[in-house]
Amino acid sequence: MKHFVLVLGTRPEAIKLLPLNIELRKKENVRTTVILTGQHRELVEDVFHTFGCDADIKLDTMKHNQSLAGITARVLEGLDGLLPEDADLVIVQGDTASAFVGSLLAYYRGIPCAHVEAGLRSGDVHSPFPEEFNRRAVSITARWHFAPTLTAAGNLAAEGIHDHVHVVGNTSIDAALTIAAKNLPPSDMLRAALPELTDSNARVVLVSAHRRESFGEGITSIIAAIRKIAKERPDFVFVWPVHPNPNIHGVVMESLANIGNIRLLKPLSYNDLLIVMQRSYLALSDSGGIQEEAPCFACPVLVLRKTTERPEAIEAGCNILVGTDTGAIVDAFNRLADDRALHRRMTEIDNPYGDGTASRKIADTLLSAV
Numbered sequence: 618m619k620h621f622v623l624v625l626g627t628r629p630e631a632i633k634l635l636p637l638n639i640e641l642r643k644k645e646n647v648r649t650t651v652i653l654t655g656q657h658r659e660l661v662e663d664v665f666h667t668f669g670c671d672a673d674i675k676l677d678t679m680k681h682n683q684s685l686a687g688i689t690a691r692v693l694e695g696l697d698g699l700l701p702e703d704a705d706l707v708i709v710q711g712d713t714a715s716a717f718v719g720s721l722l723a724y725y726r727g728i729p730c731a732h733v734e735a736g737l738r739s740g741d742v743h744s745p746f747p748e749e750f751n752r753r754a755v756s757i758t759a760r761w762h763f764a765p766t767l768t769a770a771g772n773l774a775a776e777g778i779h780d781h782v783h784v785v786g787n788t789s790i791d792a793a794l795t796i797a798a799k800n801l802p803p804s805d806m807l808r809a810a811l812p813e814l815t816d817s818n819a820r821v822v823l824v825s826a827h828r829r830e831s832f833g834e835g836i837t838s839i840i841a842a843i844r845k846i847a848k849e850r851p852d853f854v855f856v857w858p859v860h861p862n863p864n865i866h867g868v869v870m871e872s873l874a875n876i877g878n879i880r881l882l883k884p885l886s887y888n889d890l891l892i893v894m895q896r897s898y899l900a901l902s903d904s905g906g907i908q909e910e911a912p913c914f915a916c917p918v919l920v921l922r923k924t925t926e927r928p929e930a931i932e933a934g935c936n937i938l939v940g941t942d943t944g945a946i947v948d949a950f951n952r953l954a955d956d957r958a959l960h961r962r963m964t965e966i967d968n969p970y971g972d973g974t975a976s977r978k979i980a981d982t983l984l985s986a987v
């Protein structure tokens with residue numbers, strides 16, 4: 618019996634690793650232990666609930682206004698005491714401190730590591746900060762690299778990483794399709810905050826922004842764009858689940874409260890988020906996961922970043938890279954709002970991040986290799 622340990626700390630890691638854990642647990646000759654590092658505790662609990670499972674080990678690392686050094690040090694020390702001695706494999710995902718530290722500890726202990734969502738690169742180690750460093754660092758020690766796309770595999774090849782690279786799609790698509798197929802009802806909170814959910818004439822727009830690179834000037838400029846569009850376009854309803862990060866939360870709540878067609882909400886459960894996405898005409902977002910999931914649900918994304926390590930959806934024509942300039946956001950929004958033919962073309966393209974089978978492929982590969 619093999620023992621695989623999944624280490625995760627944030628909401629997107631839970632969304633992208635729990636489908637893999639479910640696939641692994643279907644196998645007879647493997648058992649898994651899920652360790653939650655506690656990096657973003659509150660946002661993660663909901664995801665476990667949605668997938669109907671719980672973490673096996675929970676670390677308590679969350680501190681108010683935690684520094685990067687503080688998180689990294691606490692997760693490394695906490696994990697060191699808890700990583701099971703008999704682990705045959707450590708699995709990490711993406712680009713967080715938890716992923717970096719999980720792979721580092723596996724390296725220290727001589728345990729092989731598998732990296733899910735390997736090969737995403739911006740090319741600038743300072744942006745996104747610190748994610749670009751984290752994912753590059755994981756690639757140095759990982760033995761298996763599960764790249765979501767050929768582009769990501771090409772990024773690894775450019776760094777000399779050729780062995781055990783498997784292009785499987787992104788597990789975010791497995792998660793989104795699995796949960797959407799359950800057709801779970803929206804929460805009472807969402808129903809009350811967004812009565813337009815059942816009004817087929819209302820045009821809904823999903824908004825989200827939380828990247829560190831947008832703190833300060835970027836978020837101010839995004840807020841100015843949303844305020845201007847909302848005032849000029851009362852035919853649209855804007856739904857913004859505001860990230861709890863203090864650099865975002867305060868300024869968004871202060872600047873956009875009391876505008877009738879802007880609904881500022883607490884972070885949505887994953888199921889509610891998918892319901893809003895399915896109901897949205899378009900999304901304005903800097904989120905990586907939303908850029909990947911939205912093409913499944915006919916929801917073009919205007920990407921609120923200067924660059925993205927997800928060029929596939931831009932190249933395919935599902936999403937548009939807009940940046941954070943107020944005028945550019947307003948122009949791109951109006952164009953897509955008014956040009957229904959463009960909107961239809963953008964929503965008819967196959968999702969370049971996969972078809973919902975990434976977790977099964979990863980589980981099969983690992984079972985035959987470890």
Ligand SMILES: CC(=O)N[C@@H]1[C@@H](OP(=O)(O)OP(=O)(O)OC[C@H]2O[C@@H](n3ccc(=O)[nH]c3=O)[C@H](O)[C@@H]2O)O[C@H](CO)[C@@H](O)[C@@H]1O
Pocket residue numbers: 627628629630632633710711712713716734737745748789825827858883884885886887888890891903904905906907910
């Ligand atoms: C630099 C970069 O791009 N890094 C990414 C970053 O993740 P991100 O940018 O995707 O992070 P978020 O936007 O926080 O999460 C998104 C998920 O959360 C769901 N959601 C959202 C709002 C809400 O109210 N309720 C929800 O349920 C949503 O549907 C989606 O699935 O780290 C990951 C981990 O390593 C990486 O994979 C990934 O590269």
